[in-house]
Amino acid sequence: MSKFKFAMYWAGSCGGCEIALLEIKEKIVEVDQNYEVVFWPAATDFKYKDVEGYDDGFIDVCLFNGCIRNSENEHLAKVLRAKSKVLVAFGACATMGGIPGLANVASAQEIKDLVYRDSPSIDNPDGIYPQERYEVPEGVLDLPHMYDTVKTLDQTVDVDYYVPGCAPEAGQIAAVLDVVTAALKGEGPLPPKGSTVGVSPKTCCEECKRVKEEKKITSFRRIWEFLPDPEKCLLEQGLICMGPATHAGCGARCTGVGMPCRGCYGAPDGVLDQGAKMLSTVASIVDAPTPEEIAVIAATVPDPVGTFYRFGLPSSLLRRARV
Amino acid sequence: MAEDRIAVYFCHCGSNIAGKVDVDKVVAWAAEQPNVAIAREYKYMCSDPGQDLIKEDIQQHGINRVVVAACSPTMHEPTFRKAAAAAGLNPYLLQMANVREHCSWVTVDKGEATEKAKRILNAQIHRLPFNEALDPIEVPVNPAVLVVGGGIAGIEAALKLAATGKKVYLVEKNPSIGGHMAMFDKTFPTLDCAACILTPKMSAAGKDPNIELMAYSEVVEVDGYVGNFKVKVKKKARFVNTDTCTGCAACLETCVVRKVPSEFDQGLGKRSAIYIPFPQAVPLRATIDAEKCLTLKGKKCKQPCVTSCGPGAIDFEQKDELVELEVGAIIMATGFELWDPGQDARYGYGRLDNVITSLEFERISNASGPTNGEIVCKNGEPPKSVAILHCIGSRDLNYQEHCSRVCCMYSLKFSHLIKEHLPDTEVYELYIDMRCFGKGYEEFYRRLMDEGVHMVRGRAAEVTDLAMSPEEEGRLIVKTEDTLLGIVRRIPADMVILSSGLAPAKDAKAVSQTFGFGCSGDGFFLERHPKLEPVSTITDGIFIAGCCQYPKDIPDTVAQAGAAAAGALALVDNPTVKVEPTISYIDPEKCAGCHICVGLCPHVAIRYNEELKVAEVITAACKGCGVCVAACGSNVPQQHGYLDNQIFAEIEGAMAF
Numbered sequence: 001m002s003k004f005k006f007a008m009y010w011a012g013s014c015g016g017c018e019i020a021l022l023e024i025k026e027k028i029v030e031v032d033q034n035y036e037v038v039f040w041p042a043a044t045d046f047k048y049k050d051v052e053g054y055d056d057g058f059i060d061v062c063l064f065n066g067c068i069r070n071s072e073n074e075h076l077a078k079v080l081r082a083k084s085k086v087l088v089a090f091g092a093c094a095t096m097g098g099i100p101g102l103a104n105v106a107s108a109q110e111i112k113d114l115v116y117r118d119s120p121s122i123d124n125p126d127g128i129y130p131q132e133r134y135e136v137p138e139g140v141l142d143l144p145h146m147y148d149t150v151k152t153l154d155q156t157v158d159v160d161y162y163v164p165g166c167a168p169e170a171g172q173i174a175a176v177l178d179v180v181t182a183a184l185k186g187e188g189p190l191p192p193k194g195s196t197v198g199v200s201p202k203t204c205c206e207e208c209k210r211v212k213e214e215k216k217i218t219s220f221r222r223i224w225e226f227l228p229d230p231e232k233c234l235l236e237q238g239l240i241c242m243g244p245a246t247h248a249g250c251g252a253r254c255t256g257v258g259m260p261c262r263g264c265y266g267a268p269d270g271v272l273d274q275g276a277k278m279l280s281t282v283a284s285i286v287d288a289p290t291p292e293e294i295a296v297i298a299a300t301v302p303d304p305v306g307t308f309y310r311f312g313l314p315s316s317l318l319r320r321a322r323v
Numbered sequence: 324m325a326e327d328r329i330a331v332y333f334c335h336c337g338s339n340i341a342g343k344v345d346v347d348k349v350v351a352w353a354a355e356q357p358n359v360a361i362a363r364e365y366k367y368m369c370s371d372p373g374q375d376l377i378k379e380d381i382q383q384h385g386i387n388r389v390v391v392a393a394c395s396p397t398m399h400e401p402t403f404r405k406a407a408a409a410a411g412l413n414p415y416l417l418q419m420a421n422v423r424e425h426c427s428w429v430t431v432d433k434g435e436a437t438e439k440a441k442r443i444l445n446a447q448i449h450r451l452p453f454n455e456a457l458d459p460i461e462v463p464v465n466p467a468v469l470v471v472g473g474g475i476a477g478i479e480a481a482l483k484l485a486a487t488g489k490k491v492y493l494v495e496k497n498p499s500i501g502g503h504m505a506m507f508d509k510t511f512p513t514l515d516c517a518a519c520i521l522t523p524k525m526s527a528a529g530k531d532p533n534i535e536l537m538a539y540s541e542v543v544e545v546d547g548y549v550g551n552f553k554v555k556v557k558k559k560a561r562f563v564n565t566d567t568c569t570g571c572a573a574c575l576e577t578c579v580v581r582k583v584p585s586e587f588d589q590g591l592g593k594r595s596a597i598y599i600p601f602p603q604a605v606p607l608r609a610t611i612d613a614e615k616c617l618t619l620k621g622k623k624c625k626q627p628c629v630t631s632c633g634p635g636a637i638d639f640e641q642k643d644e645l646v647e648l649e650v651g652a653i654i655m656a657t658g659f660e661l662w663d664p665g666q667d668a669r670y671g672y673g674r675l676d677n678v679i680t681s682l683e684f685e686r687i688s689n690a691s692g693p694t695n696g697e698i699v700c701k702n703g704e705p706p707k708s709v710a711i712l713h714c715i716g717s718r719d720l721n722y723q724e725h726c727s728r729v730c731c732m733y734s735l736k737f738s739h740l741i742k743e744h745l746p747d748t749e750v751y752e753l754y755i756d757m758r759c760f761g762k763g764y765e766e767f768y769r770r771l772m773d774e775g776v777h778m779v780r781g782r783a784a785e786v787t788d789l790a791m792s793p794e795e796e797g798r799l800i801v802k803t804e805d806t807l808l809g810i811v812r813r814i815p816a817d818m819v820i821l822s823s824g825l826a827p828a829k830d831a832k833a834v835s836q837t838f839g840f841g842c843s844g845d846g847f848f849l850e851r852h853p854k855l856e857p858v859s860t861i862t863d864g865i866f867i868a869g870c871c872q873y874p875k876d877i878p879d880t881v882a883q884a885g886a887a888a889a890g891a892l893a894l895v896d897n898p899t900v901k902v903e904p905t906i907s908y909i910d911p912e913k914c915a916g917c918h919i920c921v922g923l924c925p926h927v928a929i930r931y932n933e934e935l936k937v938a939e940v941i942t943a944a945c946k947g948c949g950v951c952v953a954a955c956g957s958n959v960p961q962q963h964g965y966l967d968n969q970i971f972a973e974i975e976g977a978m979a980f
Contacts, residue, residue: 203957205917214922233918244917244956268957270913272971277956284923284954 004060004184006035007051008090009080010042011066011073012100012150017091018042018065020167024174034181035060039080048076054083061180063090063163067097067314068151072144081157086180086190089153092166092264095196096274097314099166101150104313104320105305108146148323150314161191163198166264166311169250172198196266199249203268204261207252208243210234216287220300223259234260235285240307245271245278264311273317275308327452328360330386331444332377334368334393336423341366343427343436349392352441356448360386369399377403378410387412388451392420392444397861398852413456415904415964418447442977449976453969459901462943464550465651466895469494471542474502475521475877476869477656478528479884480891485533487892492648493528494556495538497586499604501525502658506587506682508689508696510877511736512767518691522603529605537646538606545653545838546926548946549864550900554648560641562611562619563597568636570607572599577627583615585693589683592693597628597637602691609636652864652891655848656884657834659870662716662723662826670715670821671786676701677799678786678819681733688740698744698818705745706817710801711737712783713754717824725845727824727874731758734822735768738776751777751814753803761876779814780807786819825874838865847873858887863902866890905964906945907952911937913959920951920960929960 010018022028037044038059039051062084068074081087092098103111116122116129134141153159163176176198182188191197205212212233221238228234234241234255242263243255249265267274282301288294301307309316331353335341346364354362361380365373368391380386389412391403396419404414422440430436466489470481473495481493493500504510505525507517528534537556544555578595585594587601594600596615599607617624618639629637661682664672671678677700679687690696700706711734717727731754738750757778759768772778781803790796794815801814827846828834835842835849840860843849848867851859858866868887869880894900909920909929914937921931921938928944929951931937940951940960951960958967 202913202915203917204915206915212916212918215919216922242956244915244919246956248915268913270958270967271956272967277958280953281919281956284950285919 003036004034004181005038005058006031007037007039007059007062007080007084008042009039009062009064009066009076011064011076011094011153012069013066013091013093013098015042016167017063017093020091020165020170021063021173023167023170024177025170027174027177031177034184048079051083052079056082057085059084060184061086061088063088064153065091065094067093067100068147068153068156069100069103070144070146074147074156077153077156086160087153087157088161088163088176089159090163091168092164092266092311094153095162095164095315096266096312097150097152098311101152101312101314102306102310104150106321107323108148110323112146149320152315155314160193162194162196164196164247164264164266165198165250166262168198169253171251172249196247196269199247199265201269202248204243204246204248204250204252204255204265207248207250208233208255208261209252210255212236215285217282217285217297218287219297220302222302228258230258234258240278240282240301242274242278242308242310244281245274262310263308266312266315274312275305275316275318278308279304325387327358327388328384328386329358329388329390329448329451330377330380330384331356331359331362331448332368332373332389332391332393333362333364333422333440333444334373334391335364335366336368336393336427337366340393340423340427340440343430343433344422344440345433345437348437349440349444353444353448356445358388358452359448360384368393369402374403374406377406381407381410381412387416388454389417390420390444390447390451391417392422392440392447394423395419395421395425413458415457416451416454418451418454420444420447442980445979446973446976449972449979450969453966453972455963455966457904457963460904460906460942461899461901462550464895464897464900465552465649466490467492467648467650468652468654468891468895469542469552469554469648469650470654470656472502472656472658472869472871473497473500473528473536473538474656474658474869474880475504475524476658476871476880476884476887477502477654478521478524479881480654480656480868480888481528481534482524482531483885483888484892485528485531487896489533489892489895491531491534492556492650493534493536494540494542495536496541497600498539498561498598498608498610499525499600499606500528500536500538501601501603501605503682504877505601505603506589506689507685508692509736509740511732512761512763514736514739518603522605525603525605536606538608539610540646542834542837543645547649548902548926549862550651550894550902552650552653552864554650554653556646556648558644558646560613560643561608562613562616562637562639562641563609564634564636564638564641565606565608567634568608568632569634570599570604570609571633572609573631573633574609574628574637575599577631579624579627580615580617583612588686588693589680591683591686611637611639651895652866653838654884654887654891655834655838655860655865655867655871656869656887657828657831657871659825659874660828662727662824664715664821664823666716666722669785670712670783670819671788671799672821675786675788675799675819677706677817678821681730681737681820681822684737684820688737688744696744698741700817704817706741706748708749708751708798708814708816709737709741709818709820710751710753710783710799710814710816711820711822712786712801713752713822714782715821715823716826718755723824723826723845725824725874726758728758728760729874729876730822730824731756732761732764732767732876734820735759735771735776737820738771739774742774742776749777750775751779751801751816753779753781753783753801753814755780755782761878779803779805779812781805781812825870828871831871838862840865845873847871858883858890864891864894864900903947903964905962906942906947907940907949907960907962908942909938909940909951909960911935911939913957914938915957915959917956919954919956923950923954925950 239260241260243261247265580596584590686692866887916936
């Protein structure tokens with residue numbers, strides 16, 4: 001039996017998703033039995049022209065991780081969409097924009113100014129910035145064009161499935177691969193197009209073992225300020241834990257070791273904007289009698305955009321700040 | 324499911340809407356929108372012919388969703404939903420688009436108003452396909468009524484309701500009912516003795532078997548909803564057993580603390596630490612002022628009150644008691660406060676002797692008051708000249724914009740009483756306009772003009788004791804412009820009465836929040852509709868009467884109290900009442916049991932199911948406030964009528980172009 005064609009691509013992201021795939025350990029042997037890698041720049045030596053040369057639909061399944069940050073990401077997203085039967089938005093960046101999506105609070109120029117000119121550690125007296133085109137005797141060198149706005153994969157091309165997580169949990173990846181493999185073999189159905197796969201129903205709180213009681217918050221704290229009670233709900237202890245507004249599926253591993261949930265599994269089913277929803281939740285449990293006291297407590301929320309929209313700014317209703 | 328066939332009705336509201344919005348243009352546009360089968364305009368949709376349009380279209384043209392673009396839903400949504408129901412359509416498939424309060428009344432430019440009306444309408448056209456058919460929830464009604472405040476309004480409402488056989492709880496924060504009216508000597512314009520007409524009603528309220536009088540008590544918490552309110556009342560400790568106290572007043576005579584300023588006498592008279600506020604008090608029971616009583620302050624006292632009390636009613640161990648009441652309706656009759664003239668230093672109140680408030684004069688002129696009805700200055704001498712200053716703290720943009728409605732008349736009454744007691748005393752009325760609008764009021768004014776009172780048209784500018792001539796020496800001088808003579812005058816007086824306006828009680832806002840309705844901009848309780856529902860509030864089952872709503876005289880107060888009693892009776896006389904089905908629900912398949920909503924529900928309508936590890940809504944207790952919906956991080960509690968998809972569809976419709 002010929003193997004199914006597998007591709008994985010790394011767009012605007014950190015590379016953690018690539019490592020996460022290997023976290024499935026010996027299961028990778030099974031993947032190798034069923035799939036032939038036809039494109040995976042992190043692991044194998046294929047060139048863009050190779051994949052551009054495939055027939056449309058040549059690839060059976062493509063795991064696409066990373067956001068669409070620049071023209072190169074966009075080009076590969078379009079190419080891989082055309083060449084793949086099943087295109088999976090893999091990981092928080094591809095599904096929601098991810099950490100790089102927080103750059104949507106600024107324009108591309110503002111980012112470049114900070115990185116190449118204004119940062120205190122920069123010494124750049126000539127004001128040299130990277131250029132998209134540079135002519136050298138050997139020919140023209142070019143860099144991809146950096147966009148003002150980070151987009152998700154599905155804001156760029158049509159997406160078949162979503163696997164959230166930063167990075168997706170190994171057990172969930174293995175389960176997703178099993179489903180897709182079975183379907184390709186004709187042994188089972190594919191989930192409905194557009195599904196989020198590799199998650200559990202309900203929210204992170206369902207998987208979190210901590211004891212949950214009524215919540216009344218009088219001040220917000222950060223994790224370095226104190227040692228949280230190991231049994232009690234972290235939100236009740238003043239840590240902004242995104243668990244209540246985050247899809248289950250990770251096994252609540254962060255809260256299990258005393259780290260508040262950062263929301264990487266994205267909004268639960270039925271929630272349109274994870275950050276807004278969590279903001280509404282947090283606002284509801286602030287316990288103060290007067291608007292003035294509420295303002296004092298609210299001022300203790302560290303980095304609101306980075307807290308509530310840590311992974312989801314590009315896919316939120318806000319999308320980005322005005323430039 | 325059958326296709327959506329939406330009918331759009333655009334109301335002109337006379338010229339209220341049509342004067343700003345190009346109705347024909349909007350209706351022509353609406354007719355082109357998806358799912359819209361019919362689009363019509365009509366001059367007054369709320370009229371019978373207007374409602375008939377809706378009914379005919381539902382019955383004859385297969386309309387299954389309706390949007391009425393007209394006024395605020397708080398005004399006519401019930402009207403149109405009733406019409407839809409009469410034609411066989413579930414009333415919750417009808418939406419209002421508020422193009423009056425939200426559009427024509429608040430938009431200057433006609434073109435902009437027309438565009439805005441389209442958006443407001445489009446929001447509802449987009450929403451309607453997501454509306455669910457809902458059935459009202461029918462709940463039993465508790466026939467008892469709570470009346471808060473034992474002034475003339477509360478007494479009147481309680482008596483009227485008790486006469487129908489309903490159980491009434493009458494809660495009064497002071498030791499006795501009677502309110503402000505009990506402090507007055509005479510009432511305008513008939514000069515009836517206030518006590519003679521009030522005390523029989525007070526006594527009747529105290530004796531009525533259907534009225535449970537809870538004096539010296541305050542409502543601390545209100546929960547529940549129309550037909551089923553749960554109210555917590557704090558019965559403040561009197562340190563006197565009211566069951567055994569006979570009101571003989573023997574203890575009052577023996578108490579060693581005797582110089583406590585009497586609240587009832589506006590501080591002009593004194594009372595003891597154990598006291599009965601006035602001889603006709605109801606209930607006629609003694610009360611110990613815990614802040615003045617030596618024993619209760621932990622000081623030494625021989626406790627003559629205990630030894631003088633025959634029935635042994637004194638009980639220093641008594642504690643505040645919380646009583647829980649269940650009632651079907653509530654009448655608020657919490658009254659007013661006199662505007663404190665000390666806020667405006669020009670009038671010298673609190674600084675100059677013999678500058679007194681109107682309420683202080685009521686007590687001075689009262690036969691059972693601190694001077695036994697003798698009109699005298701602080702030195703005990705009768706005044707040779709009295710100036711009565713109108714509109715203190717009323718009709719004044721610096722303080723209260725409103726006219727307090729009773730001051731002109733009570734001021735005239737004062738003039739009459741002074742002239743009656745002291746015929747040789749000069750009396751000056753300094754007024755802006757003489758507002759004598761009630762039955763017999765204008766006649767009373769004319770009568771006073773014949774009694775030799777000096778009417779000076781002008782607002783007093785200042786009261787001073789700075790003499791500028793020998794005859795002003797040692798007297799109060801009222802500076803004013805006499806606008807009829809066109810001169811500035813200095814009027815010497817021995818007594819100046821400040822006719823203070825009526826102000827909302829200081830705790831009016833807090834009280835309105837406890838009961839769950841609002842205050843208007845002037846601080847008085849807000850009625851549901853200024854013309855047609857002046858005694859209802861936005862909270863079903865809660866009514867208002869008397870000066871807590873707005874300043875008014877005794878006849879108006881009594882009339883309003885009767886109206887509020889009728890409103891409450893119309894509710895509690897039914898075995899059941901229908902409440903809105905727009906309540907929330909929780910899908911146990913989705914709830915993660917995080918507990919966020921559980922503690923937030925203000926109506927204790929959410930409980931945690933330990934077995935299933937999920938939160939549950941107690942349908943009968945849910946009021947549809949939406950707190951749980953907003954709080955849940957995963958949108959599990961959803962509220963009928965305000966589902967996410969309905970609200971997002973509205974937003975999309977409003978922003979579609």
